[in-house]
Amino acid sequence: MQRRSFLAGLTAVLIGLTSPAAEAQDNAAVKPLRMLFVTQSVGFKHSSVTRRDPGMLSPAEIALTELGQKTGLFKVDCTQDCANDFKKAILEKYDIVGFYTTGNLPIADEDKAYFFGEWIKQKGHGILGFHSAGDTFHDYEPYWDLMGGTFIGHPWGSGNVVTFTGHDPENPIAKPFGKEFTIKDEIYMYRHWQPEKCRVLLSLDYSKSPTGSDVNTGFGYHVPLAWVKKVGEGKLYYNNLGHNETSWTNAAYLESITNAVKWFRGEIEVDATPNPEVSKAYEEKSKKDFEAGEFKGKAK
Incomplete structure (x- = not known):
């Protein structure tokens, strides 16, 4: 419980710095949802989730915390300690769980069973997957089946400028884009992509996204960037963006997250x-664009 108090304290530090307008929003009649934002890295650690000083939050944690304060829709607790904080008794207090993680997180089997078997399927619960949420639990099927895909590489690195297409531009979550x-951001390719279970909202446009890196097409050419799905009565929104710290100040990205939370709340x-x-259509288009472009790589 000391760990929980510490996390709440981190959030409180930021709340204490909010403007009167933000505080007024926070005290609105609508009760904010509670979000547990998991940013533990067992593999590669991104700068967006790196806490540079003791007692301070990372750029992504600050962005989500401030977004919750600004909108009044949710309150955030952040953890980089799954062994102590990702437990049934704690998860029961939350409406949303966000993942910006890597590797095999130290979560007990019984807590995994509760989260994947019960928590996510409950009405009013939502999952937010950011960037390397797809680079987590590669071989644990309940996780990648929930998240929708597993990282195999990032041919488009953090310095690449990429263009993506909106497939459902009137969808509130995709509309900001x-x-x-x-x-400019790092873009993943995936295995375990399950189009029959997801509604893809955004995809990479090869014809407008050059890269000099090797492109692994062994699991297909289509590069989905954002999608939504339902799991029982629960809901999920995944977005590949967020490697670069600048993405966490991008207005379209933040508006998309806001609308996802409104969806979780049942407001839209x-x-x-x-x-x-x-x-299927974008797989065919992507292959043609790949073959017509100056891309390197082959099926592996």
Whole structure:
């Protein structure tokens, strides 16, 4: 419980610095949801989740905490200690769990069973997956089946400028990005992509996203960037962006997250019907663009 108090204290430090307008928003009639933001790295540790000084939050943690304060929709507790904080008794207190993680997180089997078997399927619960949430629990099927994909590489690195296409531009979660969006960020390719279970919202446009790195097409050419799905009565939103710290100040990215939380809350309707036909069409387009472009790599 000391760890929980420490986490709450981190959030309280930031809350104490909020403006009167933010505090007024926080005290609105609508009760904010509680979010547990998990940013533990067992593998590679991104700068966006690195706490540079004791007692301070990372850039991604600050961004989500401040977004919750600004909108009044949710309150955030952050943890980099799954062994102590990712437990049934603690998870029961939360409505949302966010993942910006890597590797095999130290979560007890009984707590995994509760989270994947019960928690996520409950009405009002939501999952947010950011960037390397796809680089977590590679071989644990309940996790990658929930998240929607597993990292195999990032041919588009943090210095690449990429363009992606919006497949569902009127969907509230995708709408902030429009029909086409360009940003500098690292982009993953995936295995375990399951288009029959997800509604893909955004995909990489090869024709407008050059890279000099090797592109592994062994699991397909289509590069989905964001998607939603339902799991029982629970909901999930995954977005590949967030490697670069600048993404956490991008207005479209933050608005998309805000709308996902509104969806979790039941305030807006979001179509999460799987659209495998979009993945099929974009697989064909991506292959043609790959072959027509100056890309390196082959199936592995």
